[in-house]
Amino acid sequence: MELISKIIKLKAVVDVKQSLFSGQSFLWDNYDHTNNYYMTIIKNTPLIIRQLSDNTIEVISNSMNVDSIIIDEFINNYFSIEVDVNKIYSENLRKLYPDVYSRLNGYYPLRILRQDPFETMISFMCAQGIGMHIIRKQVSMLKKFYGEKLSITFNGDEILLYAFPTPQRLANADLSQLSFCTNNNKIRAANIILAARSVVDGSLDLNILGASEIPLAQLRNTLCQIRGIGFKIADCIALFGLGRFDAFPIDTHVKQYLGTWFKSTTAFRSLSPANYLILDAEARTFLNPDFAGYAGHILFHCWRKEIKKLQSF
DNA sequence: TCCCAGGCCATGT
DNA sequence: ACATGGCATGGG
Known part of the structure; x- marks a missing residue:
C-alpha cells in the first residue's frame, strides 16, 4: 500500500523526542535521533512521526486504518495538547519554591502521552x-515474542x-516462556498472565475505568486488586494510560525530589502505603491537584536528567 | 564488592 | 501499624 504523509499543526509547542x-513510554525502541524519526504502532497502525518545527509534525503510515489515526484531533489528543502546562503548578510553588x-x-514542551491502557498496565508491571x-528490554521482548509483526517501508x-x-x-502465554521476557522473574510473569486474563474475562474493563469519572482513590483501589499492582503502578496506569493527570505516582525518584527540593521529612522515611498517601497529599499543596501527576512527571524528568544525570534513551 | 534501579508481597514483631 | 527479606539483573 502507498505511503501516506500528513503534516499536522499542533495547538501548542511540543518537544516530540523529550515527550x-x-x-x-517504553515503546519507542525504534528511532533515528539524527533525522528525528520515531516509529511505533498505535492502534495496530504502524506510524512514523517526525518533528518539523516547534509545533508541526509529520505523520507517515501505510496502513488501512490510518485515516482514524492521522487526523489532527487524534494527534493533538495523543500529546494531551489541551493541557496548559502553565496551570499545573499552584501559586504556592512559585512563592515557596x-x-x-x-x-x-525548559520543560514546557514536554507532553504526557495518552497511551493505550492495557499496554501501560503491563509495561509498568515490568517496572x-x-x-x-x-x-x-522486557517490553521489547514481550512485543517480539507475543506481538503482531507489522512493517512499514520508508x-x-x-x-x-x-x-x-x-x-x-x-492470557494464554506459557509461564516459563513468558518469564523469559520478564527478566526471568516468574512471579512477574504469573501476575501478567492473571492481569491479562482478567481483561479477557471482562472482570477488569480498563476502557470503562478510564471513561468514568470515579474518584482517584477508588480507581487506584480497583487497580490494586490485581496481583503485582500497588499504589505506584496503579497511579502510573491512571496517569499514562487513562488520562488521569491528577494521579501522582511516587517512585524512588519522586520520593528523592520531594525530600531534597520540597523538604518533606516523610520522604526520608520508608515508602510504606501510609507514607505514600501522606506524600501524595503533601504534593497536592504545591501542585495543582487536578494536574498533580502531570507536573510530577515534569519534575521527575527534570530530577533524573539534571540531578541524577540519567539518560532516558 | 556494594548499592541502586519508575515496587510488590509475604512474613515476623 | 511498621520493618525486613525475596525476587532478578545490569550498571555505576
Whole structure:
C-alpha cells in the first residue's frame, strides 16, 4: 500500500523526542535521533512521526486504518495538547519554591502521552525495583515474542515493528516462556498472565475505568486488586494510560525530589502505603491537584536528567 | 564488592 | 501499624 504523509499543526509547542523518551513510554525502541524519526504502532497502525518545527509534525503510515489515526484531533489528543502546562503548578510553588520553579522553564514542551491502557498496565508491571534499561528490554521482548509483526517501508527500507501483545495472547502465554521476557522473574510473569486474563474475562474493563469519572482513590483501589499492582503502578496506569493527570505516582525518584527540593521529612522515611498517601497529599499543596501527576512527571524528568544525570534513551 | 534501579508481597514483631 | 527479606539483573 502507498505511503501516506500528513503534516499536522499542533495547538501548542511540543518537544516530540523529550515527550516520547522522558521515561513514560517504553515503546519507542525504534528511532533515528539524527533525522528525528520515531516509529511505533498505535492502534495496530504502524506510524512514523517526525518533528518539523516547534509545533508541526509529520505523520507517515501505510496502513488501512490510518485515516482514524492521522487526523489532527487524534494527534493533538495523543500529546494531551489541551493541557496548559502553565496551570499545573499552584501559586504556592512559585512563592515557596522559586528555585525549583525556575528549573522547569525548559520543560514546557514536554507532553504526557495518552497511551493505550492495557499496554501501560503491563509495561509498568515490568517496572518494579529495576533499571529503565531492563524495563525497556522486557517490553521489547514481550512485543517480539507475543506481538503482531507489522512493517512499514520508508526511504526504501522495510522497517519491522511489533505491536504490543493483545490481552488474549498474554492470557494464554506459557509461564516459563513468558518469564523469559520478564527478566526471568516468574512471579512477574504469573501476575501478567492473571492481569491479562482478567481483561479477557471482562472482570477488569480498563476502557470503562478510564471513561468514568470515579474518584482517584477508588480507581487506584480497583487497580490494586490485581496481583503485582500497588499504589505506584496503579497511579502510573491512571496517569499514562487513562488520562488521569491528577494521579501522582511516587517512585524512588519522586520520593528523592520531594525530600531534597520540597523538604518533606516523610520522604526520608520508608515508602510504606501510609507514607505514600501522606506524600501524595503533601504534593497536592504545591501542585495543582487536578494536574498533580502531570507536573510530577515534569519534575521527575527534570530530577533524573539534571540531578541524577540519567539518560532516558 | 556494594548499592541502586519508575515496587510488590509475604512474613515476623 | 511498621520493618525486613525475596525476587532478578545490569550498571555505576
